[in-house]
Amino acid sequence: MISYHRSNGFGESRHYYPTQGDAFQSAARVALRGDLAFAHWYAGLINDLNGCLAIPPNLFEYLGM
């Protein structure tokens, strides 16, 4: 399981939105090896989704109007 980490002042946390030039962010590295990699990835995915909110598009823009 390879991911980015970011320092949040209390240590390091997984970073779901890594960006270029972020001084507090580590390089991509192996976060976990072994048979729990899938569980780790799945938990991270669900955790990220829980914080997601979709803003619906303006369909007129898709229609070019």
Next chain:
Amino acid sequence: MSPSKPKRKPRKATAVADRLKDQLRQQAEELLAHSRKVSSMPHRGARGVERESPLRGFLSDHVPRRFRVGTGCIVSATMAPPHQHDIVIADAHNCLTLLQEANSSTFPIEAVHSVISVKSGPALTLNEVAEPFIGLRSLCPTMGCVRMSPAMPGNASGRTSPATHHLFAYRGPKDADRLATSVDDLNQRSATHMGRYPIDQVVVLTSGKSTIPCRAAT
């Protein structure tokens, strides 16, 4: 005087964690077993489809109902990259789907939260994985408009945050650290919209030619 009942041992919180870990370990092994089974298929495209579907099914059964898990293309109001994405996790409640067919859909970028590229490995051609992801990062979501509740009158406008991009590989190279370095190099070279990288996370179920997931090393 009746004999006092033997006190029941309090359940440890770790029992839940252990069971859940076992369940997900088992799930990963089932995915690997399925991948091994379909590896005998002579057609590469058919193998690919068969490898994606169990993971898509698992996610579809487990993500909260406000998301839908599908496959297909992702477009913006002005651009339509010609890539088919293996697994797309999109909003199910608030956003429309532009085209919905039996085996593929077209999602507006505003609806998409996660995109997963599924590879069999062990050789992972990162450039091949990154190309459609770079295309996605160049899509700009439109400014949407959400009417607030009566308790909070007015409108809120904004854009859906960029999706997270994942590479899911059944098998990967033996040297995971080298893979991590390659991912980072590629990301540094290809960062696009708002500095976001093409690949956010990579998960590999097993490394090298081994067909049994290795036990925890860290």
